[in-house]
Amino acid sequence: MRYSASHKLETRQKLLESSSVSAKQEGFATVGVDGLMKAIGLTGGAFYSHFSSKDELFASIVERELRQSLERLSGDGELSRVRLERCLKHYLSMAHVEQPGTGCALPALGAEIARADSAVRQQAEHWICRLHESWAGILQSDSLAWAILSQCVGALVVARMLVSPQIQSSVLSSSYEEVARQIDAH
Template sequence: MRTVACDEAVKRPEKGFTRVLPSAGLQPSQLLHTRSAGIRSVAPTRCDPGRSGLEWAMGDGYPDLEIPYHQWTPATMRYSSTHKEETRRKLLAQSRAIAKRGGFATTGIDALMASIGLSGGAFYNHFASKQALFEALVSEEVEQSAEMLAGDDSSPPDHVARCLRNYLSSVHALHPENGCVLPTLGPEIARAEPAVREVVEAALKRTQKSWSSRTGDSDAAWALIAQCVGALVLARSVESERTRKEILAASRRFLAEALSIDSLR
């Protein structure tokens, strides 16, 4: 008995395959026209639906159970109704960290999918293209940063100073995967589609408006944002820990003098 993936059986029904594994995006009902080729059963899977039948068989082993192909339904694959959305969220979260650490354009789809334990073929079940993932990634990142940096009515009086201390810190410089997206992906965002830049612009304006009201100076608010992003890029560009700390400390002192924020010195 030869075991193959659905897509192979559909392409070459004349081969007379007798046991078929369901492939991603291909229902066993599509095999009905191959009945005369001798296909007797379709094996249910307990693995990820984004991987091909051959990958299941070769990589994970396979249960001995077989069922007639005409009785096979997606329910045979043991996944909750929220499985796809959960997988998408995991992919987005991992992609955000990976992109901020090593860049987005230089990271392939296979590497992104491998970070959540899936093969590259499953990617298109969740995003239409890599560009679509980038847009979702940037949108989520800048919205989250804007919410944190802008604060709200319950934020303490020294909210801006606290933000600056945390942003211009060695911890932030050393762990880009946990920080702001702009210092790492700024150049890629600058080359992105207008829709992506519009999302970033809206988030920046939200932060600028909040800091402007807190400092009483609209120009200073923009200067603060620019100083933070630029200082972090510079700090991450040097090898010496001493130089990195000097850059960050000098930036904090400069902003403290400019805005008369003693707690930032």
Template structure:
């Protein structure tokens, strides 16, 4: 049976989407290709029709997750009034819901430590995906007329989310989110 021409692209997208979710939820090393493909109802051997290596899959999943986050931020900006852009971004990013669901949240906060140990292909894809996010934060700052430099804002948000996810004390976790949001908006 022949598949339509779009089948391979659709299958690749499914693999990348599932990998992106699983990598953020479980970590890079814990996700095996055989189990990932089985979760999708595909064979392990079929993986190599789409990717040369696990590193290539990690790079693709990384790029997709960063693009997805920036699309979400861009939509939030489109829905925000000038003067409230950073508050909208920070309100969602530094929220208990985002803290509690890392599999669908920010790739950077979930995997930055692991990504730093990856090869050049993955790190380049991460670097390429970071600039649009910085541009979005810069636009939010310009529209608000205040706020930290984009790199500072991103570092504050990612660092706070990472810490809030890591501590065992729920009160401290919430305090980290609240204080980071306040610091971001004090700009």
């Protein structure tokens, strides 16, 4: 039975969404093709009608996730300082620590992106630089934008590594206070 082009596109989108969540929760390298397809109710063999390889899927996940992060965290250039601070407060929250599958890909997949081929890393660089550019425009500082981006991603990684919610919360609140202080001082 042949499927329509829209069905194939819908299936590809379901696979991307499901795989993104799995990758951010469990790590991309740990999830096999069969497991990714089973999550959306299909067999492993159907995978190759959507992607030529697992690496191609990973590249698509990175592009999709970082594009969405840019949309959420920059508002396509319409982000004000106040909205940026609100976004950063949400980013540095316990909800973000506890729900990696629905959060930013950088803390969850950063190490895997760093080990990926240059095409994936270039894709990540493109979207990260676009986010940086948006924040630098708001903050009127390239270096401050890089510092805040790095601080936020790092704080989330550290908080997720810890067991105690009190210490996790302390890492997040301390990081947010420092970021807010840097923004106010600039």
